[in-house]
Amino acid sequence: xxxxxxxxxxxxxxxxxxxxxxxxxxxxxxxxxxxxxxxxxxxxxxxxxxxxxxxxxxxxxxxxxxxxxxxxxxxxxxxxxxxxxxxxxxxxxxxxxxxxxxxxxxxxxxxxxxxxxxxxxx
Numbered sequence: 001x002x003x004x005x006x007x008x009x010x011x012x013x014x015x016x017x018x019x020x021x022x023x024x025x026x027x028x029x030x031x032x033x034x035x036x037x038x039x040x041x042x043x044x045x046x047x048x049x050x051x052x053x054x055x056x057x058x059x060x061x062x063x064x065x066x067x068x069x070x071x072x073x074x075x076x077x078x079x080x081x082x083x084x085x086x087x088x089x090x091x092x093x094x095x096x097x098x099x100x101x102x103x104x105x106x107x108x109x110x111x112x113x114x115x116x117x118x119x120x121x122x
Contacts, residue, residue: 002039004039004040004041004080005026005029008025008026008075008080009022011075011079011080012025012075015079024072025068025075028068028069028071028073029076031069032073035051036051040073040077041081045085045086048073048085048087052066052069052070
């Protein structure tokens with residue numbers, strides 16, 4: 001285990017992060033290091049920006065995966081390395097915009113009819 005990983009694990013424990021969160025964060029930072037083939041300590045802000053572009057455009061990572069990566073990398077830089085990076089403030093993936101489920105007119109009638117029948121039989 002590298003000293004950086006050990007320090008990050010200790011910092012996460014001190015902050016009371018759940019074991020599963022710690023595992024996810026370590027995995028996310030490990031993937032960042034593998035992608036650039038060097039320690040995260042040595043990465044530039046531009047390399048971080050390129051990594052998030054890679055996650056989004058090439059890997060097509062889900063919003064939740066990108067959020068975990070962002071939170072993990074932000075924790076590493078801001079808490080463990082004590083280096084705030086402006087890039088981490090604007091790479092958050094957008095929220096998904098899903099339409100609510102809307103019942104058809106016939107479905108509404110069925111629900112009301114069923115409710116009426118239940119109250120009549122009570």
